[in-house]
Amino acid sequence: MPKFESAPNLNNPELNPSELGADINVGEKLEGELTPEELEKLKVEEEQEQQKAEKQELSPEEQLKNLEGEAAAKQEEMTRLSESIEGTKSALNAAREKLSLPPTEEDPPSVFSEKDKLEKLKAEQEGLEKQKEELISQQEKERLIREEKEKILQEKIDEVFKEFEGLNPRDFESIFKSGKTPEGRNVESKSMGSLEPEVAQSLAKAFKEGIKLLPKIFEALPELLKKFDEDLTKEATERVDKKLEEEKQKMEEEQKKEEKPEEPKPEEKPKVPEGEIPPGEVKPEVGPIEGGNIKTPKA
Numbered sequence: 001m002p003k004f005e006s007a008p009n010l011n012n013p014e015l016n017p018s019e020l021g022a023d024i025n026v027g028e029k030l031e032g033e034l035t036p037e038e039l040e041k042l043k044v045e046e047e048q049e050q051q052k053a054e055k056q057e058l059s060p061e062e063q064l065k066n067l068e069g070e071a072a073a074k075q076e077e078m079t080r081l082s083e084s085i086e087g088t089k090s091a092l093n094a095a096r097e098k099l100s101l102p103p104t105e106e107d108p109p110s111v112f113s114e115k116d117k118l119e120k121l122k123a124e125q126e127g128l129e130k131q132k133e134e135l136i137s138q139q140e141k142e143r144l145i146r147e148e149k150e151k152i153l154q155e156k157i158d159e160v161f162k163e164f165e166g167l168n169p170r171d172f173e174s175i176f177k178s179g180k181t182p183e184g185r186n187v188e189s190k191s192m193g194s195l196e197p198e199v200a201q202s203l204a205k206a207f208k209e210g211i212k213l214l215p216k217i218f219e220a221l222p223e224l225l226k227k228f229d230e231d232l233t234k235e236a237t238e239r240v241d242k243k244l245e246e247e248k249q250k251m252e253e254e255q256k257k258e259e260k261p262e263e264p265k266p267e268e269k270p271k272v273p274e275g276e277i278p279p280g281e282v283k284p285e286v287g288p289i290e291g292g293n294i295k296t297p298k299a
Contacts, residue, residue, distance in 0.1 A: 060139050064132065071128045074121050081118045085111045141240060148236035153225060154214045157203065159191035164207045176204040192228065199227065 093103040179197030
């Protein structure tokens with residue numbers, strides 16, 4: 001008969017009941033130890049994580065649309081709360097007027113809860129605006145990278161076409177017909193590296209037909225961008241980051257210039273010809289010199 005490990009005797013007084021099932025319902029025990037404020041904070045964090053995961057599955061356009069919808073809903077609620085608070089204060093002052101009391105600018109305790117909600121909504125609204133700005137900035141950067149990738153690819157294709165111009169007819173004809181060199185090897189390009197036969201052949205045909213611009217080349221090679229996507233993305237991102245950094249520095253320098261007050265230029269006095277007295281000045285009178293008639297004795 002198979003041996004089974006003996007189960008613990010639950011009636012054993014030496015066993016601590018709190019140790020039995022210590023690992024059971026750990027989550028419930030943890031929640032029971034949290035304060036209501038901590039539970040609320042935990043709930044909010046879980047909701048934020050869930051929303052973040054859902055947003056990552058959406059396209060940037062859908063994310064932006066959702067953010068705008070959330071912002072509009074919060075703005076509507078903020079307007080309602082503001083009107084409610086002002087209505088309560090107006091009613092209070094109307095009642096004070098009937099009692100011949102002066103109006104008060106202080107908030108009555110009855111609006112404290114609404115004011116707290118309003119402040120919370122304002123903070124959330126600012127957070128949504130920041131997310132919108134970041135998303136728009138991200139979309140703009142992605143657009144710039146896409147454009148830069150196409151620009152880089154066009155530059156590389158231009159270089160390949162220059163290499164085709166320098167080939168002898170036999171070598172070019174081989175690439176045109178098979179996508180390979182006469183020796184049966186892949187075409188090695190200085191700008192694009194080793195070219196797959198299909199790519200080399202399509203580029204050779206485009207070159208021969210005088211098609212040099214990327215949109216037309218994409219018609220023959222729609223997957224061309226994807227074939228070099230990794231290298232193009234890296235180079236394009238570096239270029240875009242450099243441009244954005246330069247623009248940022250330029251804006252900061254211009255801002256510093258605007259903030260720095262201009263030093264007042266010293267007032268220039270009009271030039272006065274030698275011997276004349278400047279306007280507004282009085283010529284000093286020269287008094288008689290005592291002993292002016294005394295002659296200096298000759299040595």
